Amino acid sequence: MLFKQQALLRQKLFVLGSLAIGSVLYLVARVGTLDRLQPICPIESRLPPPDPEQIPLRTLQFKRGLLHELRKGNATKEQIRLHNLVQQLPRAIIIGVRKGGTRALLEMLNLHPAVVKASQEIHFFDNDQNYARGIDWYRGKMPFSFPHQITIEKSPAYFITEEVPERIFKMNSSIKLLIIVREPTTRAVSDYTQVLEGKERKNKTYHKFEKLAIDTNTCEVNTKYKAVRTSIYTKHLERWLKYFPVEQFHIVDGDRLITDPLPELQLVERFLNLPSRISQYNLYFNATRGFYCLRFNIVFNKCLAGSKGRIHPDVDPSVVTKLQKFFHPFNQKFYQITGRTFNWP
Numbered sequence: 001m002l003f004k005q006q007a008l009l010r011q012k013l014f015v016l017g018s019l020a021i022g023s024v025l026y027l028v029a030r031v032g033t034l035d036r037l038q039p040i041c042p043i044e045s046r047l048p049p050p051d052p053e054q055i056p057l058r059t060l061q062f063k064r065g066l067l068h069e070l071r072k073g074n075a076t077k078e079q080i081r082l083h084n085l086v087q088q089l090p091r092a093i094i095i096g097v098r099k100g101g102t103r104a105l106l107e108m109l110n111l112h113p114a115v116v117k118a119s120q121e122i123h124f125f126d127n128d129q130n131y132a133r134g135i136d137w138y139r140g141k142m143p144f145s146f147p148h149q150i151t152i153e154k155s156p157a158y159f160i161t162e163e164v165p166e167r168i169f170k171m172n173s174s175i176k177l178l179i180i181v182r183e184p185t186t187r188a189v190s191d192y193t194q195v196l197e198g199k200e201r202k203n204k205t206y207h208k209f210e211k212l213a214i215d216t217n218t219c220e221v222n223t224k225y226k227a228v229r230t231s232i233y234t235k236h237l238e239r240w241l242k243y244f245p246v247e248q249f250h251i252v253d254g255d256r257l258i259t260d261p262l263p264e265l266q267l268v269e270r271f272l273n274l275p276s277r278i279s280q281y282n283l284y285f286n287a288t289r290g291f292y293c294l295r296f297n298i299v300f301n302k303c304l305a306g307s308k309g310r311i312h313p314d315v316d317p318s319v320v321t322k323l324q325k326f327f328h329p330f331n332q333k334f335y336q337i338t339g340r341t342f343n344w345p
């Protein structure tokens, strides 16, 4: 009898022991894999925004009407006071990347009733003269908005300018930062195309892209060429990460914003803690333009200016391949840091 009870006890202890060891081994393995595989800040796992009812939103039409009046300069001081309108510092900034689709992103976010955009690039943090004018000058450049709305500005030069992260941090260390990126070689060619067009407008000649992007002495990628340097996203981001944690950044896929903007915008709404208000109704594909355009309501819609969506020059395929190979390791690092992976070559 006693022997039977001892055997039963031994059996139970063995099962419990195995379970405990199994759980410990599982946890060790899991933490190890997570460390290696999980992105630092997985996009899809971010918390959904709070209950939309908690954020009071005026109707889109009301916002448009009033802001239109303000832009025309018809709004009186009385109206501004009556509606409690204020010029607010941005709570989110599109810091770059140049030619990533920064204008399209800003205009599309402005479809949201809780978002108000600063129409012009303000260049407050990257331009020493502007920065010396002080924060009230910057605030004065902001549009009027209701207190519950958030103001967004975009200045793509911020991303690559050395002094900017510290300056923005000093203004608001918890600000939300948006970075829109495109496949780095395509972005570099787009950057080149913009400069080329500027030269042509002034009847000036300009080098071919291949000549600028490849160092003729070494036949290697010319890292002194600004359009190449700007596309090394991880280098710039690492500078920003000295000031802001990775959770304060949201990476927008600029290539997907061109072909299918709504899901990208919904991710941004979530990042900004806004209820999802931009819908397919607000975006329609314009075949003549070859891009999505914006629909605010039945009467008001608009496409981006013709300077957005230029035709790129043909680039020697061997140069394209060389650039893609060059960017590859930087891209891998960028994916690792941001938790957003792209199908870039």
Ligand code: A3P
Pocket: 097, 098, 099, 100, 101, 102, 103, 104, 156, 190, 191, 257, 258, 291, 292, 293, 304, 307, 308, 309, 310, 311
């Ligand atoms: P390309 O001119 O190379 O096509 P930015 O505003 O940062 O200068 O970016 C310009 C890029 O935005 C354009 O690059 C274009 O491809 C892209 N873009 C994205 N969505 C667009 C849209 N709906 N309309 C026009 N251009 C758009």
